[in-house]
Amino acid sequence: MSDVPAGLETLDFSFSGGQPAGAFAPVLVGVVGSGNLEVMLEPAAGKGCAVRVETSARGFGPIWQAVMNDFHARHPLAGLRVSINDMGATPAVVSLRLDQAVAEITGGRP
Amino acid sequence: MISYAECSARERLALLLDAGSFHEWLPPSERVMSPHLAQLGVPSAFDDGVAVGRATLDGRSVFVAAQEGAFMGGGVGEVHGAKLVGLMQRALRDRPAAVLLLAESGGVRLHEANAGLIAVSEVMRALLDVRAAGIPVLVLIGGANGCFGGMGIVARCADHIVMSDVGRLAMSGPEVIEASHGVDEFDSRDRALVWRTTGGKHRWLTGDCDALVEDDVAAFRAAAIAAIGESKPFTPAALEQEHALLTKRLHALDTTDTTDRDEAALLWSALGIADARQVPELSVEAVRALRTA
Numbered sequence A: 001m002s003d004v005p006a007g008l009e010t011l012d013f014s015f016s017g018g019q020p021a022g023a024f025a026p027v028l029v030g031v032v033g034s035g036n037l038e039v040m041l042e043p044a045a046g047k048g049c050a051v052r053v054e055t056s057a058r059g060f061g062p063i064w065q066a067v068m069n070d071f072h073a074r075h076p077l078a079g080l081r082v083s084i085n086d087m088g089a090t091p092a093v094v095s096l097r098l099d100q101a102v103a104e105i106t107g108g109r110p
Numbered sequence B: 001m002i003s004y005a006e007c008s009a010r011e012r013l014a015l016l017l018d019a020g021s022f023h024e025w026l027p028p029s030e031r032v033m034s035p036h037l038a039q040l041g042v043p044s045a046f047d048d049g050v051a052v053g054r055a056t057l058d059g060r061s062v063f064v065a066a067q068e069g070a071f072m073g074g075g076v077g078e079v080h081g082a083k084l085v086g087l088m089q090r091a092l093r094d095r096p097a098a099v100l101l102l103a104e105s106g107g108v109r110l111h112e113a114n115a116g117l118i119a120v121s122e123v124m125r126a127l128l129d130v131r132a133a134g135i136p137v138l139v140l141i142g143g144a145n146g147c148f149g150g151m152g153i154v155a156r157c158a159d160h161i162v163m164s165d166v167g168r169l170a171m172s173g174p175e176v177i178e179a180s181h182g183v184d185e186f187d188s189r190d191r192a193l194v195w196r197t198t199g200g201k202h203r204w205l206t207g208d209c210d211a212l213v214e215d216d217v218a219a220f221r222a223a224a225i226a227a228i229g230e231s232k233p234f235t236p237a238a239l240e241q242e243h244a245l246l247t248k249r250l251h252a253l254d255t256t257d258t259t260d261r262d263e264a265a266l267l268w269s270a271l272g273i274a275d276a277r278q279v280p281e282l283s284v285e286a287v288r289a290l291r292t293a
Helices: A059-075 A091-105 B009-016 B078-094 B110-132 B149-156 B174-181 B191-197 B200-206 B219-228 B236-250 B264-268 B274-279 B284-290
Strands: A009-016 A027-030 A037-043 A048-055 A080-086 B023-025 B050-057 B060-067 B098-103 B138-143 B160-164 B211-212
Touching: A009 A059, A027 B023, A027 B110, A027 B284, A048 A059, A059 B191, A080 A091, B009 B060, B009 B219, B023 B078, B023 B098, B050 B078, B050 B160, B050 B191, B050 B219, B060 B078, B078 B098, B078 B110, B078 B264, B098 B149, B110 B138, B110 B149, B138 B219, B160 B200, B191 B200, B191 B274, B200 B211, B200 B264, B200 B274, B200 B284, B211 B219, B211 B284, B264 B274, B264 B284
Parallel strands: A048 A080, B060 B098, B098 B138, B138 B160, B160 B211
Antiparallel strands: A009 A048, A027 A037, A037 A080, B023 B050, B050 B060
């Protein structure tokens, strides 16, 4: 038996020092399905980037931290709220969804 | 040509409706989510697997809902069902030209048990209220998960059903039939059998759907536009006509000997389709031309 308790795991991350994302309509990409996830980006007050992850794959906090560090390095955005519902997506899929979501708010501009 | 089956619910809304016209109610940012799934350790979706709102279709005002089959098989949970019911009830007040339901669902979301079952029954009642008010309800079926269980019943309560050949419509899904009646009765892994008995071509030939289209978003759009004005009054006479059709179908086949035979092709033959065994190989256009009535 696994010693990891059943249920969802909630992970929070925050980053500072990015460029303002500005005003935009909330965007949603991806679907909560096996090996997939949904990512919602919303504008937020303040100068930070707050990330909340709800995931059914427990015990991968350090990997999420690394994936989100990479995300913030690629897209150093401030005034941003990132909300994720995950059903066991791999790090590569998570990174692609995050990039897709940012592309939606920037209208395809890098 | 863009595959309807391969689109997500939100992609379908973006491509099927007039460009940029969809206005969503209870969008994901409102976080109106399932109160049940988290307790079971199952991730929720911000929209509970369905997007509802208003839009225009060929310039006419419509209300629309799109189910996301990739989230829990499009299963109808408490919130998901309540969004559909709210859309229908608002249609009674605002009287759009039609209500469109882009259905893709395995039926009740079993995780939510009675709440899901009640939700589906409420959707049926709300849909029939909309029909009774003379507002046509159009159901579009072409997603990979098909339209099954309670949503199969909901679809058949509507005025008009548009299906693609890859779309499927039934009450019990293939795995359910196999589990309850055995693999001899129905082999759920026999994909050709599954499509012969639930697929769009079959539904078209038996009269269970009103339009058969290619797996193409533009074809679904054109069929929906053509059907907007087609309200079918839900009267005792219409119900009796439906019962007569079903009785005729029930007796079209000899059901005493059912060993090793292709019942779908036999039924099509009994319905007057020549060379019925060829139906699965035919193009959508050719199958469309086979229906006589």
